[in-house]
Amino acid sequence: MNEEYAQDGSHFSVDGIIEELSLREKAGQMVQVALNTFDLEEIGWLFEEIGPGACLFPGAEPPIFDGDRIAGHLTRIREYNIEHSPAGIPIVVGVDAVHGNATVDGATVFPHNSGVSAARDPELLYEASESTARSLLEMGVGWNFSPSADVLRDPRWGRYYEGFSEDPFLTGEMAKAKIEGYESAGVCSCLKHFAGYSVPENGRDRAMANVSMRDLRSHIFPPFECALQSEPASVMANSGSVNGLPVHASKWMLTTMLREKFGFEGLLVSDWQDIARMQELHNYVSTYRDGVEVGVNAGIDMVMNPADPERFVSLVVDLVESGRISESRIDDAVRNVLRFKSSVGVFEDPYLERPHRDVRPRPDRAIARELAEQSLTLLKNEAETLPLGRDVGEIFLTGLETSDPSFVMGGWTLGWQGIGDGREIAASPDHTELGSCLERALHSEATVTTNALTFTQDADDNYDSYAIPDPDGIDRIASETDAVIVVLGEGPHAEDVGDRESIALPATQRRLVQKLAEATADDCPLVGVLVTGRPRGTARTFDRLDALLLAYLPGTMGGEVIADALVGETNPSGRLPFTWPKNEGRLPAYYNARSDGPFELSGLPDKPGRHPLYEFGHGLSYTDFEYRDVTVTPDTVEDPSVRDMVTVTLTVENTGERYGDRVVEVYAKPAHGDVIHPRRRLLGYDRIGLEAGECEKVAVPVHLRRLEVVPGDILGTEPKVVEAGEYALEIGDQSSSLTILSSAPAGAERSEGI
Numbered sequence: 098m099n100e101e102y103a104q105d106g107s108h109f110s111v112d113g114i115i116e117e118l119s120l121r122e123k124a125g126q127m128v129q130v131a132l133n134t135f136d137l138e139e140i141g142w143l144f145e146e147i148g149p150g151a152c153l154f155p156g157a158e159p160p161i162f163d164g165d166r167i168a169g170h171l172t173r174i175r176e177y178n179i180e181h182s183p184a185g186i187p188i189v190v191g192v193d194a195v196h197g198n199a200t201v202d203g204a205t206v207f208p209h210n211s212g213v214s215a216a217r218d219p220e221l222l223y224e225a226s227e228s229t230a231r232s233l234l235e236m237g238v239g240w241n242f243s244p245s246a247d248v249l250r251d252p253r254w255g256r257y258y259e260g261f262s263e264d265p266f267l268t269g270e271m272a273k274a275k276i277e278g279y280e281s282a283g284v285c286s287c288l289k290h291f292a293g294y295s296v297p298e299n300g301r302d303r304a305m306a307n308v309s310m311r312d313l314r315s316h317i318f319p320p321f322e323c324a325l326q327s328e329p330a331s332v333m334a335n336s337g338s339v340n341g342l343p344v345h346a347s348k349w350m351l352t353t354m355l356r357e358k359f360g361f362e363g364l365l366v367s368d369w370q371d372i373a374r375m376q377e378l379h380n381y382v383s384t385y386r387d388g389v390e391v392g393v394n395a396g397i398d399m400v401m402n403p404a405d406p407e408r409f410v411s412l413v414v415d416l417v418e419s420g421r422i423s424e425s426r427i428d429d430a431v432r433n434v435l436r437f438k439s440s441v442g443v444f445e446d447p448y449l450e451r452p453h454r455d456v457r458p459r460p461d462r463a464i465a466r467e468l469a470e471q472s473l474t475l476l477k478n479e480a481e482t483l484p485l486g487r488d489v490g491e492i493f494l495t496g497l498e499t500s501d502p503s504f505v506m507g508g509w510t511l512g513w514q515g516i517g518d519g520r521e522i523a524a525s526p527d528h529t530e531l532g533s534c535l536e537r538a539l540h541s542e543a544t545v546t547t548n549a550l551t552f553t554q555d556a557d558d559n560y561d562s563y564a565i566p567d568p569d570g571i572d573r574i575a576s577e578t579d580a581v582i583v584v585l586g587e588g589p590h591a592e593d594v595g596d597r598e599s600i601a602l603p604a605t606q607r608r609l610v611q612k613l614a615e616a617t618a619d620d621c622p623l624v625g626v627l628v629t630g631r632p633r634g635t636a637r638t639f640d641r642l643d644a645l646l647l648a649y650l651p652g653t654m655g656g657e658v659i660a661d662a663l664v665g666e667t668n669p670s671g672r673l674p675f676t677w678p679k680n681e682g683r684l685p686a687y688y689n690a691r692s693d694g695p696f697e698l699s700g701l702p703d704k705p706g707r708h709p710l711y712e713f714g715h716g717l718s719y720t721d722f723e724y725r726d727v728t729v730t731p732d733t734v735e736d737p738s739v740r741d742m743v744t745v746t747l748t749v750e751n752t753g754e755r756y757g758d759r760v761v762e763v764y765a766k767p768a769h770g771d772v773i774h775p776r777r778r779l780l781g782y783d784r785i786g787l788e789a790g791e792c793e794k795v796a797v798p799v800h801l802r803r804l805e806v807v808p809g810d811i812l813g814t815e816p817k818v819v820e821a822g823e824y825a826l827e828i829g830d831q832s833s834s835l836t837i838l839s840s841a842p843a844g845a846e847r848s849e850g851i
């Protein structure tokens with residue numbers, strides 16, 4: 098069969114192929130098998146007997162880490178599949194290259210998503226994603242399980258850093274940029290995890306989510322709706338349950354909302370073993386057979402690693418023959434699979450060799466550097482402790498071991514749980530090391546002494562175990578140096594292994610900061626550098642520090658950008674994409690909650706104890722900016738369904754003494770209407786760069802969709818509208834107002850409810 102379409106793509110017809118396939122062969126196309134080895138002696142039978150539609154390297158971990166050799170092995174596997182599988186249909190291969198192609202030795206690793214959105218620069222993210230895609234194509238992979246559009250809510254959750262923000266629109270825009278970057282370079286993206294995965298009730302991975310319809314439609318769906326406008330080739334379903342149903346069993350979620358309402362036309366893939374999870378995790382069905390039935394009927398087209406692929410295929414055949422699944426549903430699923438494969442390009446070029454000939458040189462390190470640099474967020478800087486300057490003298494660098502790249506890379510890097518997944522491996526991503534970068538950034542007479550914590554993964558898979566190797570040495574050195582830099586954070590982790598009960602830093606790190614604060618002289622700056630993709634650390638630790646720089650999980654260029662920011666070669670400009678609560682007892686804490694929430698959620702200002710440690714959008718600079726002349730055009734909108742955009746303009750001046758980038762943000766305060774409005778909402782932003790004394794007029798476009806709410810009573814099923822009222826807009830310390838005269842959906846074409 099391959100002969101016909103491989104030679105001449107123009108004669109290719111998906112329906113033509115479907116007509117020729119047996120039911121068993123169709124069921125095979127719905128299977129995605131995991132490749133833990135390239136040894137055909139071991140895995141050849143899968144192709145002979147199942148004829149799977151796709152393969153994957155789970156957990157960002159191919160069987161080997163050499164990109165060229167991976168490409169060679171994949172060619173052999175593809176050849177074997179075409180020759181030996183029942184229908185000879187080419188396979189596609191998927192991988193989790195979620196922050197660069199961090200699956201191969203020498204990879205350029207970009208910051209993980211929570212850092213990326215601190216930079217507020219979707220164009221740059223687009224470039225990073227394009228670069229990731231080219232690297233994937235070089236090794237013969239045309240499908241990336243990225244991006245995640247899961248809105249952030251709970252920092253205890255082990256996957257927090259994989260999401261962009263707690264703001265739905267920021268998340269949606271970033272996810273969109275990634276999709277467009279991947280797909281423009283010829284790699285199919287996979288928007289995940291649709292939907293409600295990131296709000297597990299107790300902060301534990303894959304725990305149940307209970308989400309009101311209003312919250313679902315106001316916060317959880319919007320990033321997906323936004324990202325779906327870029328037409329990602331595939332979507333992955335959420336493995337958790339929402340409101341009492343596993344999402345893999347929810348026809349409303351997967352078909353009514355995803356396809357009919359949001360217009361998705363691509364491939365819907367399950368997450369890892371999630372058909373089996375309906376029985377084993379959710380206790381929703383009593384047999385695997387029932388799981389297959391409800392999952393396929395709900396809309397799943399392809400099943401990622403069904404624990405027993407042969408059984409899955411036989412069950413699909415049996416369920417169709419016994420009338421439990423219609424053959425037309427199977428045909429629809431296979432049509433989505435084959436169309437998807439066609440967009441990966443495997444019908445024209447089953448070996449995906451064509452792109453290899455078209456690889457242009459990539460300025461990967463430059464993009465990785467810019468993205469990491471823009472994301473750096475200065476949380477605290479008492480008495481202008483930072484920058485240290487290049488003449489600081491002797492620096493003592495302690496805390497996490499900066500020569501170990503695992504910390505700045507995080508999970509999903511040459512292994513699921515981070516580099517080597519707990520094993521020693523020979524491969525490593527491209528890496529810049531903070532100690533040597535500091536030495537380079539300082540004047541030659543300056544010195545850097547290091548004494549790092551040792552990090553161990555203990556028997557309970559606790560990635561937060563550390564020891565201070567030489568406590569007395571630390572006291573002595575700290576008391577004799579001119580500046581102390583302590584690197585704090587957490588070890589690499591992924592999924593449930595990274596779930597934490599506390600947001601405080603690990604005890605050893607807290608003790609270390611205490612010791613350092615006691616040992617250092619009053620005039621010796623004690624600077625914290627945080628390497629974490631989520632809020633970790635509390636005031637008890639941070640109060641002891643003079644300055645605190647958050648680097649998130651910055652990847653390859655982490656060491657270099659941190660060093661440059663510390664000495665003042667560059668000026669931090671990132672803004673927090675999430676709220677930093679005082680402690681986990683204050684959860685949930687998200688800035689755009691309804692304005693009646695207690696504690697961090699409260700709209701009531703100035704009550705002691707009610708504010709988070711750091712607000713969403715917080716981020717200091719080494720220079721000062723002044724805003725003036727704010728106007729909103731138009732400042733009155735008669736009907737948001739006719740006019741759905743306004744523009745906020747203002748003048749920004751750098752009133753300090755050095756160059757700085759500034760992310761200008763526009764927020765809305767609540768108006769009064771049919772429902773309680775969120776206490777603050779980010780309406781728009783722009784990143785500019787200003788020399789000392791320079792002024793710039795900035796225009797921030799605002800789509801009124803960002804002001805929509807779900808009106809009506811508690812059910813939350815009515816069409817969304819921008820409610821009539823007067824909205825105060827906040828731009829730094831300035832404000833202006835926007836009046837909406839009639840309640841209507843923003844934009845004409847979207848008026849349906851549920």
Ligand code: BGC
Pocket residue numbers: 154155156157193242289368369592
């Ligand atoms: C994760 C997905 C990932 C898949 C493949 C699952 O456990 O939930 O995000 O794409 O594994 O590695």
